[in-house]
Amino acid sequence: MTPGAVDAVLFDLDGTLVDSHQTIAEAMVAALRTFGHEIDVPTLIPLIGPPMDALARELGASAEQAMQINQEYLRLYHHGYIQQTPEHDGASALLKQLAAAGIALGVVTNKVEEGARMVVEIEGWGAHFGVVVGRDTPNAAAKPSPQAALYALRVLGVPPERAAFVGDTEFDVRCGRAAGIGYVIALDTNRDPAFLRAEGATHIIHTLEEVGPLLLGTGVTPAGGAL
Numbered sequence: 001m002t003p004g005a006v007d008a009v010l011f012d013l014d015g016t017l018v019d020s021h022q023t024i025a026e027a028m029v030a031a032l033r034t035f036g037h038e039i040d041v042p043t044l045i046p047l048i049g050p051p052m053d054a055l056a057r058e059l060g061a062s063a064e065q066a067m068q069i070n071q072e073y074l075r076l077y078h079h080g081y082i083q084q085t086p087e088h089d090g091a092s093a094l095l096k097q098l099a100a101a102g103i104a105l106g107v108v109t110n111k112v113e114e115g116a117r118m119v120v121e122i123e124g125w126g127a128h129f130g131v132v133v134g135r136d137t138p139n140a141a142a143k144p145s146p147q148a149a150l151y152a153l154r155v156l157g158v159p160p161e162r163a164a165f166v167g168d169t170e171f172d173v174r175c176g177r178a179a180g181i182g183y184v185i186a187l188d189t190n191r192d193p194a195f196l197r198a199e200g201a202t203h204i205i206h207t208l209e210e211v212g213p214l215l216l217g218t219g220v221t222p223a224g225g226a227l
Contacts, residue, residue: 006183006215008104008158010149010176012167013111013119014048015190017091017208020119021045023081028052031073035065046190049169051110051135051142078115087123090208095128097212106131106152110171113137131155144174149181164215173199185211 014020025044031052032039037059047055052073056066098105105128109116113134120126133140133148140148153163164183165176168190176184177200186193186201193204205211 005217006103006162006164008106008153008156008163009098009211009215010106010108010152010163010165010181012143012165012169012172013107013109013116015168016166016172016187017088017095017107017125018085018119018123019088020085021048021190023084024048024077027077027081028055028073030076031069032056032059032061034072035061035069037061037069048190049110049171054142074112074115078118082115082118083122085119085122088208092123092125094208094211095125098215099128101216103215104156104158105129106133106156108133108143108148108152108165108175110135110142143171144178146175146179149175149179153179153181166211170196170199173201176200183215185214 011017014024025041025048029039029041029044039059053066053070056069057063061069095105107116107120107129111134113132113136116132116134120129120132131152133152135142137148139151149165150160153160160180161182163181164185165172165181166185166187167173168187170191173184173186173196183203184201185203185205186196188196188204188206196204203214
C-alpha cells in the first residue's frame with residue numbers, strides 16, 4: 001500500500017473502535033432470559049456479529065420471539081449498558097491521525113443507527129465522521145451485505161477502490177470484499193487470523209495502533225500480506 005492510496009476509511013464499531021462485547025453480551029443475556037433462553041456472557045461473546053434478532057434465531061427463538069428479544073435488548077442496552085462502553089486502546093488517537101491526514105471517515109455497523117450515533121457521541125467522536133450507517137439506515141442493510149458500505153462511500157464521495165474497511169468479524173470482511181473496497185483490514189481480537197484471511201481480509205492487524213502506519217504509508221506490507 002502506498003501513501004495516498006486511500007481517501008476514506010470505514011470502521012465497524014463493536015469490537016473494532018469500541019470494546020463493547022462485554023456490555024452487549026450482558027444486555028443480550030438479560031433480554032434472552034426474559035423470554036426463557038439461558039446462556040452466559042462468555043458463551044455469547046464469540047457469537048456477536050449479526051443483528052441481535054438473527055442471533056436470537058440462532059439460539060432457538062422463533063421469528064416473532066426473536067423480534068421481541070431484539071426490542072428488549074435495545075431497551076436495556078440504550079438505557080444503561082451503552083453508557084459503559086469503553087473505546088479500544090488507540091481508537092481516538094487513530095481517528096485524529098487519519099482526519100488530520102485528510103482522510104474521510106465513516107461508521108458502518110450492524111447496530112441500529114440510533115445506537116451507533118449514541119456510541120459515537122459518548123466517545124466524543126462526532127466531529128470525525130462524515131457518515132454513520134446502521135443496519136436500519138435507509139439505503140443500507142446489515143453486514144455482510146455491501147449496501148451499507150456502498151451507501152457510506154457514496155455519501156463521502158469516494159469510490160470503493162480508494163477506500164479501506166476496518167473491522168473484526170467475518171461480517172465486516174465479507175461486506176468490504178463484496179463492496180469492492182480496496183483494503184479490507186481485520187483486527188484479530190475476536191476471530192482467528194487464518195479464518196479472517198480465508199474470509200477475504202487483505203491485511204490482518206493485532207491492534208489499532210497498526211492502522212495508521214499501514215494506511216499512511218509507513219511500516220506497510222503489500223496488500224494481501226499480514227502485519
